[in-house]
Amino acid sequence: xKRYFGPIKKQHTTHYxxxxxxxxxxxxxxxxxxxxQNYHVVSFILLFxxxxxxxxxxxxxxxxxxxxxxxxxxxxxxxxHYTFHIExxxxxxxxxxxxxxxxxxxxLTTRVRKQKKLVxxxxxxxxxxxxxxKELSKASGIDEVLTVAIREIKNNFQVDSFFILQNxxxxxxxxxxxxxxxxxxxxxxxxxxxxxxxxQKAGAFTPNTxxxxxxxxxxxxxxxxxxxxxxxxxxxxxxxxxxxxxxxxVQISNALEREFLGxxxxxxxxxxxxxxxxxxxxxxxxxxxxxxxxxxxxASDSMLNSENSENMQQALxxxxxxxxxxxxxxxxxxxxxxxxxxxxxxxxxxWYDINDLVNxxxxxxxxxxxxxxxxxxxxxxxPLVKTDFGLIEQVxxxxxxxxxxxxxxxxxxxxxxxxxxxxxxxxVTDNGPGFPENELKNVFKKFFRVDGSKTGGLxxxxxxxxxxxxxHGGSIAIENRQSGGARFTIRIPTExxxxxxxxEQEQ
Amino acid sequence: MKEDETILVIDDxxxxxxxxxxxxxxxxxxxxxxxxxxxxxxxAATQHxxxxxxxxxxxxxxxQEILKKLRDWFYKPVIILxxxxxxxxxxxxxxxxxxxFLTKPFRTGELLARIRVALRSGNDTPNTSEMTFGSLTIDxxxxxxxxxxxxLKLTATEFSLLLLLAKNSGRVLTHQYILKEVWGYGYxxxxxxxxxxxxxxxxxxxxxxSKPGLLITESGIGYRFGD
Numbered sequence: 001x002k003r004y005f006g007p008i009k010k011q012h013t014t015h016y017x018x019x020x021x022x023x024x025x026x027x028x029x030x031x032x033x034x035x036x037q038n039y040h041v042v043s044f045i046l047l048f049x050x051x052x053x054x055x056x057x058x059x060x061x062x063x064x065x066x067x068x069x070x071x072x073x074x075x076x077x078x079x080x081h082y083t084f085h086i087e088x089x090x091x092x093x094x095x096x097x098x099x100x101x102x103x104x105x106x107x108l109t110t111r112v113r114k115q116k117k118l119v120x121x122x123x124x125x126x127x128x129x130x131x132x133x134k135e136l137s138k139a140s141g142i143d144e145v146l147t148v149a150i151r152e153i154k155n156n157f158q159v160d161s162f163f164i165l166q167n168x169x170x171x172x173x174x175x176x177x178x179x180x181x182x183x184x185x186x187x188x189x190x191x192x193x194x195x196x197x198x199x200q201k202a203g204a205f206t207p208n209t210x211x212x213x214x215x216x217x218x219x220x221x222x223x224x225x226x227x228x229x230x231x232x233x234x235x236x237x238x239x240x241x242x243x244x245x246x247x248x249x250v251q252i253s254n255a256l257e258r259e260f261l262g263x264x265x266x267x268x269x270x271x272x273x274x275x276x277x278x279x280x281x282x283x284x285x286x287x288x289x290x291x292x293x294x295x296x297x298x299a300s301d302s303m304l305n306s307e308n309s310e311n312m313q314q315a316l317x318x319x320x321x322x323x324x325x326x327x328x329x330x331x332x333x334x335x336x337x338x339x340x341x342x343x344x345x346x347x348x349x350x351w352y353d354i355n356d357l358v359n360x361x362x363x364x365x366x367x368x369x370x371x372x373x374x375x376x377x378x379x380x381x382x383p384l385v386k387t388d389f390g391l392i393e394q395v396x397x398x399x400x401x402x403x404x405x406x407x408x409x410x411x412x413x414x415x416x417x418x419x420x421x422x423x424x425x426x427x428v429t430d431n432g433p434g435f436p437e438n439e440l441k442n443v444f445k446k447f448f449r450v451d452g453s454k455t456g457g458l459x460x461x462x463x464x465x466x467x468x469x470x471x472h473g474g475s476i477a478i479e480n481r482q483s484g485g486a487r488f489t490i491r492i493p494t495e496x497x498x499x500x501x502x503x504e505q506e507q
Numbered sequence: 508m509k510e511d512e513t514i515l516v517i518d519d520x521x522x523x524x525x526x527x528x529x530x531x532x533x534x535x536x537x538x539x540x541x542x543x544x545x546x547x548x549x550x551a552a553t554q555h556x557x558x559x560x561x562x563x564x565x566x567x568x569x570x571q572e573i574l575k576k577l578r579d580w581f582y583k584p585v586i587i588l589x590x591x592x593x594x595x596x597x598x599x600x601x602x603x604x605x606x607x608f609l610t611k612p613f614r615t616g617e618l619l620a621r622i623r624v625a626l627r628s629g630n631d632t633p634n635t636s637e638m639t640f641g642s643l644t645i646d647x648x649x650x651x652x653x654x655x656x657x658x659l660k661l662t663a664t665e666f667s668l669l670l671l672l673a674k675n676s677g678r679v680l681t682h683q684y685i686l687k688e689v690w691g692y693g694y695x696x697x698x699x700x701x702x703x704x705x706x707x708x709x710x711x712x713x714x715x716x717s718k719p720g721l722l723i724t725e726s727g728i729g730y731r732f733g734d
Contacts, residue, residue: 328612351699353706356724378717384702389726460514491516497699 019053022070027072034236039077046073050102054109062110066102073098096470103489125244129154132248136255139397145259153231157245163219165227165256168264170225172196179243187243188230192216195228205236217249221257280447284458288330292323299323327368329401333460336394337446340467345386347471351497354382354417354424357389361396362415368401371409377416383496391468392426395476398461399428399488406432407485419496426490434480443478465490513537515556517547518588518590519566523611527560528711530615536622544568551581561605563589563596571596571603578604584625588613594727601681601728602694606726608679624677638673640721640732644710645673652712659711664689668704669712672722672732681729705730 025054026049047068054062074084078091086092135148146163153161166172172193187275195216203212206322214232219225229249237245301306308505339345358376362369396415403413411431418425435443435450442448444466449459465488469476474492481487514536516527519668524540531538539554541547544565550558559577560644563570570587577585587600606625609618638645644653652659652669661669664679667689683695690700709716722733 324612353702353724355706359718360726362590376717384699384706393726403646469716497703 001134015057015061016064019057019065022049022053023065023068027069027076031076034081035076039073039079040094042077042092043073046099047102047105050106051109054106055113057110059110062106065102066099066106069102070095070099092194123239125156129247129251132156132232132251139255140259142256142259142263145252145255149229150256155246156248159231159233159242162230163227164196164230166196166225166260168260168267170224186202188212192228192230196225199225203230205233219249219253219256220324220418221253224254224260226253226260237426277446281458283448285330285334288458289327292327292330294319295323322367330458332394333458333464336464336468337460339463345391345467345471347391347468349386349388349472352387352389353382354378354385357387357393358396358415358417359401361393362390364393364397365400365404368404368426369413372404372407373410373412374400375412375414377414379418382417382419385419385492385494387424387472387492387494388468391471395465395468395490396426396428398465402461402488403428403430403432403486406430408432419494422493422495424490424492424494426492427487429481429485429487431483431485434484434486435478437480440478440480444476511537512558513539513554513556514553514622515539515541515547515550515559517541517550517559517565518562518684519564520542520562523562523588526615527618530618531622544570544573547573548576553731557583558622559583559585561585561587563587563593563600571599574603574605584628586625597728598681598683601679601684606678607716609674617722621677628675628678633696638676640673640676642714643721645669654712661708661711664704665708665711669708676732679725679729679731685729 003158026046027042030045033039033042050062050065050069053065057065074086074095075082078086078095080087086095121297132148132152135152136145139145139148146165149163150161153159164172172189176259185453191202191210191212194208194210195218197217199220200208201215201217202208202210203215205215214228214230216228218291219227219229229252299319303313303316355378358378362374362376400413400415407413407430413431414427414429416427416429439448439450444462445459446463448463466476469492472492472494474490476491477489479487479489512535514531516531516538518526518527518540519542520523521542524542528538528540534639539550539556541550547559547561547565550556559581561570561574561577565573574585574587575729576721584606585604587605588611589596589600590611591606597610600608606628607621609621619662622641636646636648638647642655645651646653647670649667649715652661652666671685671688681703682698686697686701690697694700705722706716709719709722713719713721721732723733725731
């Protein structure tokens with residue numbers, strides 16, 4: 001019952017006045033029937049009016065209208081007129097029935113109407129919640145979830161909201177993810193922390209106002225508390241709105257929790273991955289360092305401590321020199337990979353003659369290339385290209401050295417360069433065994449070594465090459481040739497200069 | 508001639524100083540060693556070295572600053588020692604007046620060659636009317652270059668480029684420097700001009716233009732002309 005009588009006091013007084021007036025006017029219009037025998041008809045007319053009123057007025061005005069119409073009918077229409085006295089027994093009966101019908105009719109109609117409104121409201125809220133859930137599940141990342149949440153709260157509750165989230169270690173972090181436009185005062189931050197720690201709302205319209213003019217609600221997921229949300233309300237939530245709001249917050253909290261857990265899982269995966277990399281790195285570095293160091297130590301030691309022929313001295317010095325080249329290459333690779341990892345690689349583009357670049361790479365590898373035939377094929381009308389000399393030189397160096405490690409002695413290594421429609425294409429082809437087909441996709445991964453590969457190395461060279469090519473916005477691919485051996489193809493988008501200008505310059 | 512050549516080494520790494528001392532002494536130079544910038548400046552002023560090997564990565568002062576201070580009064584050659592991957596540093600040092608550079612780790616043969624070139628250019632400016640590099644001769648009087656005694660058809664720009672490089676043979680010249688000297692100040696960013704003309708010049712002066720032996724590229728820095 002409370003549900004029906006609860007809101008009576010809130011009804012507009014105008015409805016009361018209006019219903020009284022309408023009943024009075026109807027009675028007045030029916031006045032000509034007062035002296036006829038048809039005064040019973042008036043009761044039907046009044047009942048009809050009350051039913052009409054019930055379709056758009058609250059319970060209170062309808063009750064008033066039924067009471068008034070009963071009184072008017074009795075007073076003006078039931079003989080004797082202008083008294084509340086009723087002569088005939090049947091009229092007493094009809095009057096009683098009239099009063100009851102008016103009441104029940106009026107109340108039932110308003111009730112149906114109210115229920116309809118409730119159903120409509122519920123439908124609207126269900127839709128809104130559905131919409132919220134849909135949007136939240138589409139959002140990926142905490143920022144997107146927050147954007148959706150703020151927008152939907154604004155749409156459904158007409159209030160601005162500010163989310164303050166924890167930092168992943170259960171500490172409320174008001175600087176990181178708090179929306180830019182809102183800065184928290186120290187006192188407000190304390191309240192926010194209190195709300196977060198006690199999982200209870202505080203601020204305006206709560207038992208703990210704490211001197212705030214806005215309200216802070218805790219967000220609680222099933223496993224972690226993502227943070228709190230502050231809203232500035234104009235009125236306290238009505239009873240039914242309150243549960244709607246709570247459901248809203250639960251959806252948002254769950255979405256945030258999902259993102260938090262996702263982030264945590266990712267962090268754990270990342271740590272695992274870097275732990276694995278760290279171990280591989282140290283294992284292979286110590287191995288790769290030890291071999292040349294052992295060579296240098298051994299060779300120099302025998303140079304120092306034993307009588308050697310001049311030939312022997314020469315051979316030992318050669319070993320030391322080769323070992324130090326290898327050490328130097330290792331250091332270069334480590335430096336390059338750490339530059340790539342730290343994201344400090346950006347191609348510094350300038351105009352270069354690709355012949356210079358190719359020659360430099362071949363020249364740096366003179367010793368290593370001695371057992372092979374290096375064939376350099378540069379397209380005849382190769383234009384100047386805009387590229388980063390150092391990076392591409394390193395790429396070619398790494399690809400060539402890779403070939404020297406796998407190709408059989410005396411075989412041919414081909415380095416070819418061409419240019420067509422905005423793209424420079426570099427190819428390194430060898431006659432080695434190629435790569436196992438199922439490993440092709442791993443070739444450019446860090447620390448990847450083909451199983452049973454005989455030569456040393458960290459497995460960094462090709463992944464450095466890939467990184468440097470990508471720093472140019474280019475791509476690198478590997479394939480096994482039909483005739484055996486591997487072919488690396490690099491494609492780099494590059495500009496070519498306007499040579500005409502230069503020739504004009506010359507004249 | 509070598510006996511009176513004194514080389515000052517300014518490097519904070521003891522092992523590098525020792526290696527340089529051994530190598531340089533074995534090749535007939537007198538060597539003074541300084542472990543830091545301050546000492547180096549004092550030694551340069553009091554010991555009158557004929558050449559300075561300066562490490563750019565010094566612990567007490569920036570090598571570039573030492574170089575600038577040196578260049579206020581020290582007119583003899585300075586060769587920079589630097590770590591790899593610091594092209595900008597090298598270019599800056601060359602702009603600050605260094606004569607040449609070597610990246611660590613370097614081969615001692617390379618170091619000795621650079622020292623010889625630097626000392627030679629520091630001592631005598633060529634006073635001849637003709638320069639010869641293998642089969643290439645440049646006649647400074649009639650502004651003509653010959654390859655195997657045949658006159659090369661060089662454009663004016665090609666010839667000034669060749670002349671600039673040849674006059675500084677053995678020394679590295681930065682892109683900017685060459686562009687400024689040959690084309691003028693407004694062109695110091697136009698590296699494509701330089702590339703095109705270097706390629707053209709190579710076709711005319713080199714025995715094998717795709718494997719240049721005279722006009723050598725110093726990656727990311729500039730060119731060096733040598734025989």
